[in-house]
Amino acid sequence: MPSPEEIITDLNLSEEQAAVRETTRQFACLELQPLAAEIDQTQRIPEHVWKRLSELQLLGAAIPQDYGGLGLSTLCSITVVEELARVCASTALAVGAHTGLCASPIVRFGNENQKQMFLPPLALSGTIGAFGLTESGAGSDAGNAKTLAIQKADKFVVNGSKIFITNAPIAGTFVVAVSTSPKAGAQGITALIIEAGTPGFTVVPGSEKLGMRGSSWGELFFQDAEVPLANMLGVQDKGFGIFMETLVGGRVGIGALALGLATAAMLDSVKYACERRQFAKPIGAFQSVGNMIADMAVGVEAARNLVYRAAQLRDAGLPHVRECSIAKLYASEVCMKTCTDAIQIHGGYGYTKEFPVERFFRDARLLEIGEGTSQIQRMIIARDVLGKL
Ligand SMILES: Cc1cc2nc3c(=O)[nH]c(=O)nc-3n(C[C@H](O)[C@H](O)[C@H](O)COP(=O)(O)OP(=O)(O)OC[C@H]3O[C@@H](n4cnc5c(N)ncnc54)[C@H](O)[C@@H]3O)c2cc1C
Numbered sequence: 001m002p003s004p005e006e007i008i009t010d011l012n013l014s015e016e017q018a019a020v021r022e023t024t025r026q027f028a029c030l031e032l033q034p035l036a037a038e039i040d041q042t043q044r045i046p047e048h049v050w051k052r053l054s055e056l057q058l059l060g061a062a063i064p065q066d067y068g069g070l071g072l073s074t075l076c077s078i079t080v081v082e083e084l085a086r087v088c089a090s091t092a093l094a095v096g097a098h099t100g101l102c103a104s105p106i107v108r109f110g111n112e113n114q115k116q117m118f119l120p121p122l123a124l125s126g127t128i129g130a131f132g133l134t135e136s137g138a139g140s141d142a143g144n145a146k147t148l149a150i151q152k153a154d155k156f157v158v159n160g161s162k163i164f165i166t167n168a169p170i171a172g173t174f175v176v177a178v179s180t181s182p183k184a185g186a187q188g189i190t191a192l193i194i195e196a197g198t199p200g201f202t203v204v205p206g207s208e209k210l211g212m213r214g215s216s217w218g219e220l221f222f223q224d225a226e227v228p229l230a231n232m233l234g235v236q237d238k239g240f241g242i243f244m245e246t247l248v249g250g251r252v253g254i255g256a257l258a259l260g261l262a263t264a265a266m267l268d269s270v271k272y273a274c275e276r277r278q279f280a281k282p283i284g285a286f287q288s289v290g291n292m293i294a295d296m297a298v299g300v301e302a303a304r305n306l307v308y309r310a311a312q313l314r315d316a317g318l319p320h321v322r323e324c325s326i327a328k329l330y331a332s333e334v335c336m337k338t339c340t341d342a343i344q345i346h347g348g349y350g351y352t353k354e355f356p357v358e359r360f361f362r363d364a365r366l367l368e369i370g371e372g373t374s375q376i377q378r379m380i381i382a383r384d385v386l387g388k389l
Contacts, residue, residue: 001270001271001274001275002270002274004267007266007267007270007297008263008267008300009301009304014075014076016072016073016076017075017076017079020061020070020072020076020077020079020080021079021082021083023056023058024056024058024079024080024083024084025083025086027052027053027056027058028083028084028086028087028088029087031049031052032049032084032087032088032091033087033088035049035088036087036088036090036091036214036356036359037353037356037359039088039090039091039213039214040090040213040214040359041213042214043208043213043214043216044214044216045090045091045094045214045215045216049091050126050128050170051126053091053095054124054125054126057069057070057123057124058080058095059095059098059099059122059123059124059126059128060099060103060119060122060123060124061076061077061080061099062074062077062099062100062103062104062107063099063103063107063119063122063123064107064119067107067115067116067119067120067123068119068120068123068124069103069119069123073311073315074249074252074311074312074314074315075308075311075312075315077099077100078252078253078255078256078307078311079256080095080099081095081096081099081100081253081256081257081260082256082257082259082260082263082307083260084260085256085257085258085259085260085261085264086260086261086263086264087264088214089211089212089257089260089261089359089360089363089364090212090213090214090215090363091214091215092257092260092261093166093212093215093257093366093370094128094166094167094214094215094216096250096253096254096256096257097129097130097131097166097167097215098122098128098129098130098167098171099129099253100246100249100250100253101129101130101131101166101175101246101250102122102129102130102131102167102171102173102174102175103119103122103123103129104246104249104250105131105175105191105233105242105243105245105246106118106119106122106175106193106233107119108242108245108246109191109233109234109242110193110233113230114193114230114231114233118173118193121172121173122173127171127172127173128167128170128171128172128173129167129171129172129173129174129175130165130166130167130168130171130173130174130175131165131166131174131175131246131250132162132165132168132174132175132176132177132194132220133145133162133176133177133243133247134162134163134164134165135147135160135161135162135163136161136163140372140373140375140376142177142186142240142243143185143186143189143240144185144186145160145177145178145179145189146160146179146182147159147160147161147162147176147177147178147179147222148160148178148179148182149178149179149180149190149192149227150180151180151229151236154228154229154230155226155227155228155229156178156180156190156192156226156227156229156232157224157225157226158176158178158192158194158200158201158222158224158225158226158227159222159223159224159225160178160222161219161220161221161222162176162219162220163206163219164206164217164219165206165217165218165219165220166215166216166217167215167216167217168203168205168206168216168217168218168219168220169203169205169216169217169218170216171196171203172195172196173193173194173195173196174193174194174195174196174220175191175192175193175194175233175246176191176192176193176194176220177189177190177191177239177240177243178190178191178192178239180236180237181237184237186240187237187240188237189237189239189240189243190232190236190237190238190239191232191233191234191239191242191243192227192231192232192233192239193227193231193232193233194225194227194231195231198225198226198227199225199226200222200223200224200225200226201220201221201222201225202220202221202223203218203219203220203221204218204219204221205217205218206218206219209366210362210365210366211359211361211362211363211364211365211366212362212363212366213362247371247372248314248320248321248324248325249314249324250371251310251324251325251327251328251371251372251377252307252310252311252314252324252327252328253371254328254331254332254367254370254371255303255306255307255310255324255327255328255330255331255332256307256311256331257367258303258307258328258331258332258334258335258364258367259300259303259304259307259331259335261335261339261360261363261364261367262296262299262300262303262331262334262335262338262339262364263300264356264360265296265335265338265339265341265342265357265360265361265364266293266296266297266300266338266342268342268346268355268356268357268360269292269293269296269338269341269342269345269346269357270284270293272345272346272355273289273290273293273345276347283345289345292341292344292345293345295337295338295341296338296341296342299334299337299338300334300338302330302334303327303330303331303334303335306323306326306327306330306331307327307331309323309327310323310324310326310327321380321384322380322381322384322385325372325377325380325381325384326377326381328371328372328377329374329377329378329381331367332364332367332368332374333368333374335364335367336364336365336367336368338364339357339360339361339363339364340361342357342360342361343357343358343361
């Protein structure tokens, strides 16, 4: 049976990326993998897993060193997500939301005081981050957010709610989209950093999910919650751009998550196809099974190229909005197809909880929905390719 190293093509990894990958892989294989099924069943990531992630500085991967992080490039920090996803997609999603959706906009748009106040706890002290954009009536159309913030002296008074917020029940720091000029729609959105424990701000755990069950989520409720003006990220009424920019980066993270999960499903499928015998042969010897494996290998390799390239463009400061959407769209659809075929290759056993491919299949489904559905990615790509018609 071929080893994983023989199956997966390694692109030229930089020394730094290889080192980050090694640290994460060691943790993922030795400490996280044995817990992955339990994390799914119990619907929670144990505290000691968060503690280890913090000790290994993986929660501060993309946070600059001046604020307690590792200061890694996008390419290196998505490697953390990819490696975690190879064993536990729920943990990868939770870490991706913390790093890519909460810490990242503070790094990019925060002023010095905000960076000094909020980044070190996110990098080092186990404070978990969350990103509150979606509302019950504003999902794909996020610019329609109705959570209202009215300025009163040196505070905003916030009223409204958010739904589907990853990490909400365990987070200490939230980056939240509020409407400060309701008549202006998306042009009246402002980004606020809101801390757990703010009077008038409560979190209600979300309903049970199909997949990514270990990653907690919840609804945010604001009732006359007073948020200091000093917690405004960027400029009043100009927050929509902050959320859209954050989602561009988040998409390459979801692409990396999809890549890690698809790789895991492919490796398990190869192992099973080599070991399982029917008609006196390993099932991998049958052409229709081999074809599924071939499609997995093609998809995973193409996805890896697209995801890494999008990350490199972002790191280089070159245009990358279209490329991040392409990477997210392609990698998530390849991941779903790979996980579906992984179940097929495992036959009846694939339909049981005896093999992880059942969990992979459920987890994969989220990737075509979160951080912009596949339909929205196609819309972004088409607009960019077609230009203004
Ligand atoms: C597990 C999970 C975790 C999440 N975590 C977070 C989080 O941390 N923070 C956060 O803010 N949000 C989060 N979300 C919300 C997520 O980003 C939204 O679910 C997603 O953007 C889609 O919004 P919606 O669910 O309201 O669907 P809708 O926008 O109602 O879409 C329903 C369907 O209509 C289609 N559709 C809508 N508009 C168009 C259009 N213009 N053209 C073509 N098709 C269209 C969609 O593609 C979809 O198929 C999470 C969601 C899930 C499931």
